[in-house]
Amino acid sequence: MNSSYLIRKVLRAMLTVLMVTTFVFLILRLSGDPTVSVLGLEASPEAVEAFRAKWGLDQPVRVQYFDFIKNALHGDLGVSILEGKPALETVAARLPDTLILMIITTVLTFVVGISSGLLASLYHNSNKDRIIMLFAVAGYSMPTFVVGVLLVMFFSVTLGWLPSSGSGTWAHFILPVLTMTIVEAAIFARFTRSAMLEVLYQPYMKTALAKGLSWWQAVRRHALPNAAIPVVTIMGFWVGLIIAGAVITESIFGWPGVGRLLVYSVKHRDYNVVQVIVIFISCSMVITNLTVDILYGLLDPRVSVVKGDQ
Amino acid sequence: MQNTITKDRRILIEKKGFSIKNLIVIIAAGWLLSMLIIGFFAPFIAPFDYQEISLTGRLLPPVGMEGADSAHFLGTDDLGRDILSRLVYSIRLSLLVAILGTLICAVVGTTIGFIAAHFRGAVDDFIMMLVDFQASLPFMILALAVIAFFENSIILFIGIMGIYGWERYARFARGLALSAEEQGYAVAVRTFGASPVRIYLHHILPNVGNTLLVNMTLNFPQVIMLETSLSFLGLGIQPPNTSLGNMVGFGRDYILTAWWLTIIPAAAIFLTTLSMSILGDWVRDKLDPALK
Numbered sequence: 001m002n003s004s005y006l007i008r009k010v011l012r013a014m015l016t017v018l019m020v021t022t023f024v025f026l027i028l029r030l031s032g033d034p035t036v037s038v039l040g041l042e043a044s045p046e047a048v049e050a051f052r053a054k055w056g057l058d059q060p061v062r063v064q065y066f067d068f069i070k071n072a073l074h075g076d077l078g079v080s081i082l083e084g085k086p087a088l089e090t091v092a093a094r095l096p097d098t099l100i101l102m103i104i105t106t107v108l109t110f111v112v113g114i115s116s117g118l119l120a121s122l123y124h125n126s127n128k129d130r131i132i133m134l135f136a137v138a139g140y141s142m143p144t145f146v147v148g149v150l151l152v153m154f155f156s157v158t159l160g161w162l163p164s165s166g167s168g169t170w171a172h173f174i175l176p177v178l179t180m181t182i183v184e185a186a187i188f189a190r191f192t193r194s195a196m197l198e199v200l201y202q203p204y205m206k207t208a209l210a211k212g213l214s215w216w217q218a219v220r221r222h223a224l225p226n227a228a229i230p231v232v233t234i235m236g237f238w239v240g241l242i243i244a245g246a247v248i249t250e251s252i253f254g255w256p257g258v259g260r261l262l263v264y265s266v267k268h269r270d271y272n273v274v275q276v277i278v279i280f281i282s283c284s285m286v287i288t289n290l291t292v293d294i295l296y297g298l299l300d301p302r303v304s305v306v307k308g309d310q
Numbered sequence: 311m312q313n314t315i316t317k318d319r320r321i322l323i324e325k326k327g328f329s330i331k332n333l334i335v336i337i338a339a340g341w342l343l344s345m346l347i348i349g350f351f352a353p354f355i356a357p358f359d360y361q362e363i364s365l366t367g368r369l370l371p372p373v374g375m376e377g378a379d380s381a382h383f384l385g386t387d388d389l390g391r392d393i394l395s396r397l398v399y400s401i402r403l404s405l406l407v408a409i410l411g412t413l414i415c416a417v418v419g420t421t422i423g424f425i426a427a428h429f430r431g432a433v434d435d436f437i438m439m440l441v442d443f444q445a446s447l448p449f450m451i452l453a454l455a456v457i458a459f460f461e462n463s464i465i466l467f468i469g470i471m472g473i474y475g476w477e478r479y480a481r482f483a484r485g486l487a488l489s490a491e492e493q494g495y496a497v498a499v500r501t502f503g504a505s506p507v508r509i510y511l512h513h514i515l516p517n518v519g520n521t522l523l524v525n526m527t528l529n530f531p532q533v534i535m536l537e538t539s540l541s542f543l544g545l546g547i548q549p550p551n552t553s554l555g556n557m558v559g560f561g562r563d564y565i566l567t568a569w570w571l572t573i574i575p576a577a578a579i580f581l582t583t584l585s586m587s588i589l590g591d592w593v594r595d596k597l598d599p600a601l602k
Contacts, residue, residue: 015439016446023443027455137591141584143535145542145555146576149562153572157565244448248539252562263543266454274455282446289446 009293013286020282021072024275025065077279078272082265087272091258091280095243097167098250098257102242104173105180110235112181113188120189121196122219132189139186148179148252165254176253180246184238191234195227202226229296236292240285243277335592338585345582349402356395357381361550364390369568385570387560397574400554403547404537404579407464411471411533416526418472419479424510426480427487437480444477450536457545467537467546474536475529482525486518520597527590531583538579554579 043051052058056067071077080090120132139147155175156164162174199205200223208218238245243258250259258277265273348355370386371378372393378385384393426437453470460466487510490496499513540546541555549556554575561571 012442016442019439019443020447024455137587138584141531141587142580143539143542143555143583145539145558146579149558149565149572149576153565153569157569241448244451247450247454248543251543262451262454263545266457266545278447278451278455281448281451285446285448 005297006294009290013290016286017279017282021069021275021279022065024278025068026061077276080265080270080273082268082270082273087270087276090273091261091276094256094258094261095280097255098243098246098259101173101176101250101255101257102246105177105184105245106239106242108177108181109184109188109238113185114192114231116185117189117192118196121193121200124197124200129193133193136186136189136193139182140190142183144179144183144248145252147182148175148249151175151179152252165252167255172253172255176246176249176255179249179252184245188231188234188238192227192231195230196223199223199226232295233292236288236295237285240288243284244281334588338588338592341581341585342589345401345405345578348398349405352398352402356392356398357383358392358395360391360395360399360552362391366390369564369571371568372570372574384574385568387571388564388568393570393574396552396557397554397578400552400557400575401578401582403551404534404554407468407471407537407547407553408530408534410468411474411537412526412530414468414472415474415476415529415533416479416522419476420483420515420522422476423480423483423485424487424514426484427491428506428510434484437484441477441480449474450539453536453540454545457540462545462548464547464551471533471537474533478525478529479522482521483518486521487514490514490517524590524594524597527586527593531586531590534579534583534586 049058056064059067068078075088077086077088079085080087083090116132116136120129120136123129152164152175155162163169163172164175166172200219204222205218208222209215213221245259246255246257247259247262249255250257251263254260258280262274262277265271265277364386367379367382367386368388368390370382370390372385373380373383375385382392382394384397386392387396422437426434453474456470457467490513495513495517496509499509504513537546538553538555538558541553542559544559547553547556557575558572558579561568561575564571
């Protein structure tokens with residue numbers, strides 16, 4: 001991996017964040033202003049005027065944008081119109097809840113998804129393979145909200161074992177984590193399986209066996225490292241979704257995290273909060289993509305040379 | 311040697327799994343076909359007006375349960391509206407949005423990809439930058455921002471579904487067009503004086519069509535899932551229109567007393583996306599095994 005490859009990637013990542021920020025700024029400003037939804041239709045003209053002046057809404061969009069970028073670079077991303085606190089604080093307060101939920105889900109998803117995908121590929125076309133794939137197809141064909149609602153119906157309503165919403169105790173984690181794991185592990189299982197199958201039928205596997213390695217040695221030394229490349233990519237993508245991935249799950253289970261805050265802020269046009277969340281999400285995705293690119297270069301030396309700028 | 315071994319193996323595999331696998335594909339195709347027919351003939355199938363409120367017949371259970379009314383085969387909802395009729399119309403709208411979304415996306419994405427491949431240079435760079443941008447923001451988040459901040463209309467909503475996944479088409483179309491350019495036929499027809507539009511439509515498109523078709527079958531269930539998810543959150547299709555996601559969303563409030571409000575549309579969504587995934591995998595295996 002050479003340094004110009006790295007620099008190009010980093011610059012591109014920064015440009016992407018700037019583009020996302022600009023896009024969100026424009027779309028939220030151009031679509032209308034939040035005065036009516038915050039103050040109501042009966043607000044007096046003076047109140048409306050004062051509100052608009054206070055939040056800088058009376059300025060041209062161009063001026064608002066440069067003010068926004070300038071302030072953002074100083075760590076000031078505006079104030080939540082609904083809460084009157086800095087938007088960054090509002091979002092940061094919700095971040096731990098989302099992160100805890102997502103870290104547990106991510107670990108479980110990786111373990112369950114990748115191991116069952118490996119199992120399915122190593123026993124290709126056996127009954128084990130078919131059963132795992134049956135679950136995988138069913139899992140990724142269900143939208144998250146359907147899984148969530150069905151789990152609530154079964155575990156909370158019929159059996160009465162688990163709380164259907166809220167947070168606080170360990171029992172509250174089970175259904176949201178299960179909901180996301182069912183859907184995501186299915187994707188990972190399927191993906192790992194096809195990555196492995198791709199590799200297992202390569203000539204170098206035959207060579208490895210022919211030169212006397214046992215099946216497991218060949219798998220460990222030749223199949224796993226090669227199959228790891230696409231799997232690491234999709235793992236990176238999933239880690240990037242760590243903040244954004246729970247929007248629906250949090251809404252179903254009343255989880256007090258960033259995802260539910262996003263839906264709420266979107267409904268109430270609290271655009272500084274929306275902006276902060278979107279920037280957080282794009283940063284987390286860009287950073288993980290960058291990390292994956294770098295890891296990619298380490299795992300597969302061909303990448304940085306041949307595909308360097310694609 | 312290697313090729314023959316793998317080939318033999320594949321043939322063996324196909325024979326082994328022949329009957330059950332094909333049966334599943336046929337069932338999936340049958341389900342999708344019946345959904346299409348239901349959606350298309352919704353006004354003739356629905357026994358009631360799907361918006362008709364009846365406060366005397368609220369939350370009636372489906373036929374077969376205690377207290378059911380035989381006129382309402384799948385029961386009624388919290389406003390006494392016939393669930394079968396609502397289901398039929400929801401299928402109609404959800405499918406319409408998904409089909410239009412998938413088609414628009416295929417056309418838009420492919421065109422953008424071809425444009426990038428044709429002009430190269432700065433245009434290509436700009437388009438690839440947009441692809442990067444799209445990949446750095448989950449589409450759901452983007453859709454949430456656009457929907458809630460503009461007035462939510464069904465046209466806008468279909469438009470949003472129509473850009474969901476464009477970057478995949480653009481990437482494929484660009485890559486395939488670039489490699490088609492390297493093969494002789496594009497150059498050959500160009501030397502005959504064919505216009506770029508003609509080259510792309512008549513010569514390159516048919517050669518990359520399989521890959522794009524496969525991508526469409528993979529895109530379709532994703533569009534249904536996104537539409538129903540947003541509608542479930544109350545940010546998609548708005549009443550009085552009804553979508554399968556809306557039905558689940560509204561039914562959730564009655565999950566304790568009237569499970570059928572939720573289970574029936576949820577099952578319809580699940581079976582439809584499942585069938586489409588099965589069919590999509592089958593199409594991919596037939597047309598473009600390399601995509602696996």
